[in-house]
Amino acid sequence: MAPPKTDLPQGTLDLLILKVVALGPVHGYAIAQRLEQVSRGVVQVPEGSLYPALHRLENRNLLAADWKETETGREAKFYRLTGKGRKQLSTEAASWQRLIDAIALILGMADGGAR
């Protein structure tokens, strides 16, 4: 039984992509796979939005791309993180964390205080 799909809040797709790419150069299909695997099926990126997002990030110089051969011998476009991208990733991840903590506090409050 597939877990219920959750719609990604706006703007987080970029952040997630940056994180995945930060772990090492990877092509588009692999990013989608990785996101689904690591989130245990919760995050399923509509592939139609993945590639525009990748191109957008490349356009903004947060990702750089090269064509390399995969293990199967085919050529694929591999994305890697640029210095600017690395900086962007840490900034966004930090503000995301702050947001999560804030929301958790508020939700905890509604529960009756003890958390």
Added chain:
Amino acid sequence: MEEQLEKELRFHLDQHVNELIARGDAPDLAQRNARLALGGPEQVKENCRDARGTRWLEDLFQDFRYALRTLRQRPGFAAVAILTLALGSGATTIMFTVINGVLLKPLAYPEADQLVTLHGKTEKYGEQWGFSYPEFHDYQSTSRTLRSVAAWTYGGGTVTKPGEAEYLFGRHISSGLFAVLGVPLVAGRAFLPQEDQPGAAPVAVLGYGLWQRRFGGSPETIGQQIVVDGKPYTIVGIAPAELRLDGEADIYTPLGQSTEPRMQNRGAFFIHVLGRLQPNVTLAQAQTELSVIARQLATQYPEDNQGRDMLAHPLSQEVVGDVRPTLWLLLGAVSLVLLIACVNVASLLLARAVSRRRELAMRVALGASRGRLVRQCLTESSVLGISGGALGILLTFVGIHPFVSLWPGSLPRAEDVQLDWRVLLFALGVSLLSSFLFGLAPALRAPRELERSLRGGARSLVGNTRRLHSGFVVAEVALAVVLLVSAGILGRTLLRLSSLDPGFNTQKVLSAHVALSPAVLHSPAKARAAWEDILDRARRFPGVQSVALADVVPMRVGEASVGYWATPVQPPPDHTPLALTSIVTPDYLSVMGIALRRGRFLNEQDRIGHEIVVVIDDNLAQHAFAGSDPVGKPLWLQGMASNPTKIVGVVAHVRHWGLAGDDQSRVRDQIYVSFCQLPDPLVPFLSSVMSITVRTNISPLNVVEPLRRELRGPGGDQTLYDVHTMDDLARASLDRQRFLLWLFGIFAGLALLLACIGIYGVLTYLTNQRVPEIALRMALGASTGNVMRLVLGQSFGTIVVGIGAGIFGAVAAGRLLQHLVYGTRHADLSTLAIMIPILLAAALFASLIPARRASQVDPISALRQE
């Protein structure tokens, strides 16, 4: 780029298919699922492309082709819009072409912004262009901020060899003039400094026009001789065609060779001075230094230079004269017409956008963003705008030369008025700007309403745009009011000025300059005899009633003012009143038909050896003798300080400065002196500027040529030139007002036409949309009259608001006109009372047809459609 995208997506697809197959799906099922997961590849590709941001150029092309297609589908609409815009932008471009040539283009001389002209300035007389010859030399030798200084003045004479006798317009120039301006001569050389001295061999440089006319443009002309006023000059050079010193000249001679007494007179201000700045000096710096020099001269020569300051202006300013404010005024007026045209097209586009809502809705459904739709609308309006602009350029090309030739008097730098890249750039800019103006409203409006329209019916959409449409009508009406009232003001001004009494009888009077034979010019006795002969012959000529001589003719360029005082003690120089002095023969009164108020005019008895008498006009009598009878009293004239003249009569004032300008001019007192009482030394000089005035029984123009032949004189070298009828001169003095009235009348007419078309269009459109409502009303019992009143009433309301707004603008415009056009008074009630009803009538007429059509709606079929 495209290939790579294709490859990337294909890779993804293949990976996914492989994975699905590995999981156990059948191959074709796997393919299908993979494709579904990815989504439409074209869509994905387009989104990727959008994300890359390089699409805009291809989008633009697509929008452009689409715009062309839709416009071709509605040729009528496109034609109306383009024509309207062409009219507006064409008129504006014509005005800009003139402004470009006259005001914006630098003069044809190299580094023309370094050229300056010098003016003197005194408290009493204001700014004057004239310098004295010694003064010119002082500035030439002492100024350090001016690299070089040159001078020129008017000259001229009758050429007798080679060819027929003809009067030549000439200039006396200093030897450095061509060098200062920096224009190379067409042939030969300029004057040398040693030729610019008294006693040097007479040399001349020919004007380009004369060289072509009389010498056939032959290079052999250099070294030949030309005889002017009896003196042979050796031709040393040919001046370039574009040289202008207050107009074109036929011949240039060295200023320094002149032996006239006024050359030494420090108080004779008859020379133009111009100069070139040192390379790194600004105008302000030069100005400061010149003021210092002026002050030095004032202390050195208190009698002539006291209180005289110096001003330096860019040379272009002097050339352009006072035409600048008129040109900007016309550009402003024509922009209003363009604005109305834009508003018209805007409302047309808005109406069309609403009727195209289904098509636009479909595009939204297919994925077009709002920004894309706005871009599409703007592209469409740009196509209209640029087409209109292109047609406008064609109009300009055709109309610019007729326009310039119709300019009253002569337009300064008319030869520089041409279509060049600046004009084309302007036209393009104006087209784009107006496209933006009229395209913005529908572009922003329509998409926003789309979602609402997809759900609701058409009515909600129209309701929101109704206010915008009414706003358009108000704007158009207001602008039309401004132009109409301005035209009305000018019309009334012209009427008022035309009815002013010139002070003399302008009908059937000729005036012409007479150039005496050079042989007699140097001998006062011979000159006098020649004049007597001329007067005799002219008097006996058939068709001539009376003849007189005058040195200064009313309403023609040229004046001589002289200080006067009525008490024995001469007042200090800046308090001496000035009067226009005319040197005339006794018949002048009857030729010009001036009314005699008191005493007598000059007569035959007033000759050399008798007491010098003068006749004054009403104004002088009022100023100097307020109330008491001036006849018999003495009057002192400047230059004759010790001996007063005797006043023998008072005549009516003559509007010397023209019908428009006389009332505001500085010098309005007039004095008449007898020609026969001139002392001998003055006769040669005056003889070179005298004119003849002739009253005829028949039409003056029939007399000109025969009289010209009759007055050729014994040597066949007496010439008449500058021949005018006084009627023409009087009319010409109002030329500017008349021209402006014409133009403003055309603008106002255009504005009215466009506004009416706009009102008609808007009202038709709005009533079409209201058909269901009207049908309902009629079904419920409203009559055709009620419906008409309903529609007309709505229209009337908008128009009245427009008129109200327009009146404010019109009052402001009236004030502006008052500043800029001589003789205009501000907008008053009577002008409004005439113009506003015209507008109202036209607007209501335009509303009539849609109203009638609305009232003829068949309620049943209309309701059925709903």
